[in-house]
Amino acid sequence: xxxxxxxxxxxxxxxxxxxxxxxxxxxxxxxxxxxxxxxxxxxxxxxxxxxxxxxxxxxxxxxxxxxxxxxxxxxxxxxxxxxxxxxxxxxxxxxxxxxxxxxxxxxxxxxxxxxxxxxxxxxxxxxxxxxxxxxxxxxxxxxxxxxxxxxxxxxxxxxxxxxxxxxxxxxxxxxxxxxxxxxxxxxxxxxxxxxxxxxxxxxxxxxxxxxxxxxxxxxxxxxxxxxxxxxxxxxxxxxxxxxxxxxxxxxxxxxxxxxxxxxxxxxxxxxxxxxxxxxxxxxxxxxxxxxxxxxxxxxxxxxxxxxxxxxxxxxxxxxxxxxxxxxxxxxx
Numbered sequence: 001x002x003x004x005x006x007x008x009x010x011x012x013x014x015x016x017x018x019x020x021x022x023x024x025x026x027x028x029x030x031x032x033x034x035x036x037x038x039x040x041x042x043x044x045x046x047x048x049x050x051x052x053x054x055x056x057x058x059x060x061x062x063x064x065x066x067x068x069x070x071x072x073x074x075x076x077x078x079x080x081x082x083x084x085x086x087x088x089x090x091x092x093x094x095x096x097x098x099x100x101x102x103x104x105x106x107x108x109x110x111x112x113x114x115x116x117x118x119x120x121x122x123x124x125x126x127x128x129x130x131x132x133x134x135x136x137x138x139x140x141x142x143x144x145x146x147x148x149x150x151x152x153x154x155x156x157x158x159x160x161x162x163x164x165x166x167x168x169x170x171x172x173x174x175x176x177x178x179x180x181x182x183x184x185x186x187x188x189x190x191x192x193x194x195x196x197x198x199x200x201x202x203x204x205x206x207x208x209x210x211x212x213x214x215x216x217x218x219x220x221x222x223x224x225x226x227x228x229x230x231x232x233x234x235x236x237x238x239x240x241x242x243x244x245x246x247x248x249x250x251x252x253x254x255x256x257x258x259x260x261x262x263x264x265x266x267x268x269x270x271x272x273x274x275x276x277x278x279x280x281x282x283x284x285x286x287x288x289x290x291x292x293x294x295x296x297x298x299x300x301x302x303x304x305x306x307x308x309x310x311x312x313x314x315x316x317x318x319x320x321x322x323x324x325x326x327x328x329x330x331x332x
Contacts (some may be wrong), residue, residue, distance in 0.1 A: 002153040002186030003028045003063055004049065010057030011044055011210075019045055020210040021058065026188060026203065031180050034190045035197040036207035036233070042190045045207070046156055049188065050079050062153060078147035079156040082163060084139045086131040086146075092118075093127040096145045113149040120179065121145050137168040144179070157189040161196065173199060194234055198222070206230050228328040231255045237285060240296045242270075242316065244323065251331045255322035258299035261314050263288070263306075268313025272296065277306050288312050 004026040011019035019041050026032045034042040047053040049060055051072035059066050067075050086095050096117060097110045105113075118124045121141045131139055140160055147155055157176070161169045177200055180187055191197055197204050198218045206213045206221065206229075214226045218234075225231035231239050235257060242254045247269060262268070263286060272290040284304040288296050296314060306312070323331040 001028060001063055004032075004154060004186065004188065005061040005064070006045075006049075006058065007061070008058030009045070009048065009055060009060060011041075011048060011053060012056045018210050019048070022210075022212055024205060024212065024215065026186060029184050029186055030202045031177075031187045031189065031200055032203045032205060033197040033201035034188065034205050034207060035192065035194055036213075038192060039209075040207040041210040042192075042207050043158055046079075046158055046188065046190050049154075050077055050156055051075055052079075076153040077156060078150045078152040078154075079158065080140075080143050080147050080160050082159040084131070084143045084163075086139060086142060088131050091128050091130055092123060092134070092142050092145075095131070095142055096149055099146065099150050110149075113151075114145075117145040117148040120148065120182065121175070135168075136164050137172055140164065140172060141175070144176070148179070148183070153186065155185055155187040157187065159190055159192070161191070161193075169196075176200065195236055198234070204234075206233060224330075225255075225322065226330055228253060228255065228324050231322055231324075231330075237297045237299060239322075240293075242293045242296075246292050247316070249318070249321065249323065251323035252326040253324040253328070254316070255324060256316040256320065258285070258297040259301075260317040260320040261296065261298045262317070263298045263300070264313050264315070265311070266313060268315040270296070270314040270316075272312050272314060274306055274308055274310050274312050277308060279303065286312070288314060290314070 006022050006024040009019060009022045036042050044053060048055050055068050060068055093114055096114050100110045100113060118127060123141055123145060126138060161172055164172060173196060189200060201218055204218055204221055205215050208229055214221060214230045221230060221234045237258045239255045239257050244251045244254045247254060270290050270293060272288040274286060275289045276287040278285040284300045286298040286306050290296060325331055
């Protein structure tokens with residue numbers, strides 16, 4: 001249970017249309033990630049699924065049943081917010097069990113559900129604490145536990161890691177992936193971080209200005225982007241975009257990922273000057289400015305020494321190049 005279907009879903013605030021006819025199928029047990037830049041509509045779309053925003057066009061279906069007019073509390077959907085949304089005066093136990101208590105469930109069922117969720121999230125030692133006594137990562141786990149105890153058909157996550165520091169983001173991301181495997185539940189997750197999208201998703205939905213640009217598995221989008229927007233958004237560091245004519249290649253623009261751009265002190269397809277070097281230990285990023293193509297990024301694995309303001313020559317791996325027309329669409 002938990003298959004989600006969107007058919008022509010639209011949202012307008014007055015005359016301003018922010019979601020523009022989205023069609024999407026999320027299968028039972030899938031982990032689907034909405035990704036895109038700020039303002040693309042991903043959180044609005046999630047809130048429409050949850051019932052927190054009205055749908056002004058199209059249909060939202062859960063297991064084939066239309067839920068546009070169903071109250072949020074009746075949708076069998078649980079949502080985890082970016083800001084945790086915990087009650088500060090309640091203990092962890094009471095925060096996790098509140099929805100079940102309001103639904104009139106027995107004390108025995110509430111306790112059993114809390115015990116199961118707290119064991120999954122390693123919260124057993126914190127059940128009598130209040131949110132102020134917890135770290136950010138612990139609070140987010142409580143928010144996730146509150147969703148788990150409801151045994152919903154569908155879990156929704158709205159940028160749940162954005163308030164955590166880098167180390168906690170990685171740890172919590174791993175926990176969410178583990179929970180998905182253990183629960184086998186359908187999950188829809190919103191993030192602006194394409195690394196989160198790549199590492200968590202079975203299916204990624206790339207959004208731009210209220211429209212779906214492409215849907216696919218992470219490596220499908222990485223290896224077969226439909227246009228320059230998807231090509232530039234998926235992958236870190238970002239893909240380089242070169243002028244095809246200057247390289248004698250077809251199309252208007254050539255995309256080449258930083259790891260597929262070779263660098264040498266003399267001889268190559270592109271002349272440039274090194275403007276910055278980032279030594280990250282496991283990899284080195286070299287930024288080279290070309291008069292023709294602008295600032296380009298070269299990704300080298302391991303430690304390398306390059307001096308700023310020295311000349312460099314770059315050569316793209318033609319076999320790994322992506323070709324795009326004047327409108328940004330991929331040439332196959």
